[in-house]
Amino acid sequence: MQNKEQSAVISLYESKHKEKDTVATHTHETHQLLYVLDGDGACELDEHVYDITADSFLIVPPKTSHSIRADSHMTVLVLEFDAGKLSQDVRTQLIPNVFGTARVQSFSAIDSSELRQIMRKMLYEQSHGDQLWQMALKIHIAELLCTLARSNQEAGPGDTNKLRVERLRQYIDTRYYDIESAEDIAGRMGMSKRYMQTIFKEYYERTPMxxxxxxxxxxxxxxxxxxxxxxxxxxxxxxxxxxxxxxxxxxxxxxxxxxxxxxxxxxxxxxxx
Structure with a gap:
């Protein structure tokens, strides 16, 4: 896959770490998003130490000093890209929002599901795409950054169930056109259909559907x-x-x-x- 991965403006690749492995402190000129598929450990971003586990998302702006320590077998998807080759809207609106600070971020079940689906599409395009695969990757990364930016805006303290149903209501309000069933929504929420319907009806006196x-x-x-x-x-x-x-x-x-x-x-x- 050298021909695609090394020549791409955007590349997505797997990084595997054995227990006790460390990645020494280093920097990149590119923007990076690291998604932990499994395992746990710690990372250091600009001298701030964070614990990381499965579903942790590391946001690494260019020139950020960072390192990783694996406390168990760990698999990480690394998304690396040159922001200068993306569209002006992405560069001026999404990049500053998402990459304002280096951090480790967790997401709601819906956002996590969305991010995983987008990254799966990117992996497919990178491995099997046609002559339009690089354009497709740029579209997917804009979608990914938009999801990250919206998640930043919605983060905040509050009652767990209330936050879940508000996030679910917002999801229905904005994605009404591609929801197939209650099972589809429950899967994106990471909860059972019965539980989802119970808490939604408690707040809104109707089921999600x-x-x-x-x-x-x-x-x-x-x-x-x-x-x-x-x-x-x-x-x-x-x-x-x-x-x-x-x-x-x-x-x-x-x-x-x-x-x-x-x-x-x-x-x-x-x-x-």
């Missing part, structure tokens, strides 16, 4: 009135997989079919008050 339907139908109503898009396109855009299911849910919750709702609302808005 009921809330998802409300979010989707709210957007449908807005698009019906404010756009000329076909109903089939609107159904697809908000995440419904079946047109018949969409029509049934819309009629059940709104009381009239989508076409009638569009006509009624537009006539009402055109009537002088």
């Amino acid at each position: 009921q809330y998802l339907t409300e979010v989707r139908l709210g957007l449908v109503k807005q698009l019906l009135v404010e756009s000329d898009k076909d109903i089939v396109s609107i159904c697809f855009e908000v995440g419904f997989e079946s047109l018949s299911t969409f029509y049934r849910l819309f009629k059940k919750h709104v009381g009239v079919p989508p076409n009638m709702y569009r006509t009624t609302q537009r006539n009402r808005e055109g009537t002088p008050g």
